[in-house]
Amino acid sequence: xxxxxxxxxxxxxxxxxxxxxxxxxxxxxxxxxxxxxxxxxxxxxxxxxxxxxxxxxxxxxxxxxxxxxxxxxxxxxxxxxxxxxxxxxxxxxxxxxxxxxxxxxxxxxxxxxxxxxxxxxxxxxxxxxxxxxxxxxxxxxxxxxxxxxxxxxxxxxxxxxxxxxxxxxxxxxxxxxxxxxxxxxxxxxxxxxxxxxxxxxxxxxxxxxxxxxxxxxxxxxxxxx
Amino acid sequence: xxxxxxxxxxxxxxxxxxxxxxxxxxxxxxxxxxxxxxxxxxxxxxxxxxxxxxxxxxxxxxxxxxxxxxxxxxxxxxxxxxxxxxxxxxxxxxxxxxxxxxxxxxxxxxxxxxxxxxxxxxxxxxxxxxxxxxxxxxxxxxxxxxxxxxxxxxxxxxxxxxxxxxxxxxxxxxxxxxxxxxxxxxx
Numbered sequence: 001x002x003x004x005x006x007x008x009x010x011x012x013x014x015x016x017x018x019x020x021x022x023x024x025x026x027x028x029x030x031x032x033x034x035x036x037x038x039x040x041x042x043x044x045x046x047x048x049x050x051x052x053x054x055x056x057x058x059x060x061x062x063x064x065x066x067x068x069x070x071x072x073x074x075x076x077x078x079x080x081x082x083x084x085x086x087x088x089x090x091x092x093x094x095x096x097x098x099x100x101x102x103x104x105x106x107x108x109x110x111x112x113x114x115x116x117x118x119x120x121x122x123x124x125x126x127x128x129x130x131x132x133x134x135x136x137x138x139x140x141x142x143x144x145x146x147x148x149x150x151x152x153x154x155x156x157x158x159x160x161x162x163x164x165x166x167x168x169x170x171x172x173x174x175x176x177x178x179x180x181x182x183x184x185x186x187x188x189x190x191x192x193x194x195x196x197x198x199x200x201x202x203x204x205x206x207x208x209x210x211x212x213x214x215x216x217x218x219x220x221x222x223x224x225x
Numbered sequence: 226x227x228x229x230x231x232x233x234x235x236x237x238x239x240x241x242x243x244x245x246x247x248x249x250x251x252x253x254x255x256x257x258x259x260x261x262x263x264x265x266x267x268x269x270x271x272x273x274x275x276x277x278x279x280x281x282x283x284x285x286x287x288x289x290x291x292x293x294x295x296x297x298x299x300x301x302x303x304x305x306x307x308x309x310x311x312x313x314x315x316x317x318x319x320x321x322x323x324x325x326x327x328x329x330x331x332x333x334x335x336x337x338x339x340x341x342x343x344x345x346x347x348x349x350x351x352x353x354x355x356x357x358x359x360x361x362x363x364x365x366x367x368x369x370x371x372x373x374x375x376x377x378x379x380x381x382x383x384x385x386x387x388x389x390x391x392x393x394x395x396x397x398x399x400x401x402x403x404x405x406x407x408x409x410x411x412x
Binding site for chain 2: 081
């Protein structure tokens with residue numbers, strides 16, 4: 001019996017330690033494409049989290065029934081079903097939002113966060129753990145998209161959620177809401193995240209306590225193995 | 226053999242369940258999606274024909290044409306949906322016209338994929354309000370860097386000349402198409 005981390009950490013690791021955007025570098029396409037405004041990022045992250053949680057739970061439930069050779073096909077069908085449900089519900093109940101997110105909702109099917117967590121985690125772990133892992137990763141994705149969306153919307157349009165926050169004389173930096181701004185913001189944030197992690201790791205090694213602590217990434221390897 | 230059977234059965238069961246669930250969701254969603262689309266079209270039709278109360282759709286080859294009536298059921302003009310190429314992709318414009326096609330009531334950009342912040346300015350009031358009451362004969366012209374002098378001119382947006390020109394071209398094309406249909410007595 002391998003050692004397992006607490007349920008609490010199962011959820012919280014998705015927020016930072018294995019944050020899908022900054023640490024796993026998954027789901028880059030929707031991250032860059034929809035974060036021109038806060039509301040788009042929020043809607044995209046919520047839709048992805050919904051699909052991620054439900055497909056992770058279902059895949060975890062079925063993990064012993066699905067033959068190994070066709071597992072990817074089975075996962076894709078499960079994921080695609082949930083994505084289509086989200087797409088239809090959004091078109092029926094939130095037409096404005098559905099128009100803004102356009103082709104990105106159907107593309108959640110091939111969002112690597114969902115397939116990645118299904119393959120790396122849900123197919124090997126219990127339902128409760130899979131649920132917490134999916135919810136954690138979804139929250140991590142939400143945090144990253146909100147962060148990117150806020151920075152890009154403030155600099156690119158001078159607004160947050162459509163409300164002006166910068167003085168009237170501010171000339172919006174158009175590049176921030178163009179694709180180039182997405183790459184710039186993402187790159188800088190990712191660099192910042194790595195810089196912070198590096199510094200913390202080095203500090204931990206220098207203290208005596210650090211010698212007896214298991215580094216964060218090894219804990220993860222254990223749970224994912 | 227057993228293995229193959231197992232694989233087949235599992236995938237079939239998953240597929241059947243997925244299909245069934247989606248069919249159920251679709252039964253719920255389909256009428257709502259259709260209602261949303263109808264509402265959106267109606268909203269756009271009356272947006273460019275402020276006095277309009279009811280409308281009839283007229284079948285034409287390119288674009289969508291709606292004849293708009295006021296409260297007493299008198300025809301007051303047309304709402305025409307027409308599309309053409311913009312700077313990066315298609316621009317769909319709703320054009321409101323008087324019955325004699327000589328004046329535009331107003332226009333509305335329905336869909337566009339222009340450059341955010343530059344080309345997208347064609348959807349903003351300063352640009353599109355120039356079309357309110359614009360004379361359409363012989364055709365709409367655009368000027369650059371100076372205010373329009375003639376009643377059939379509009380001013381192109383600085384930094385978004387191509388998008389501005391594209392909208393003018395789409396509107397002109399749509400109107401000449403309607404003129405042709407009118408001469409043939411089809412509308």
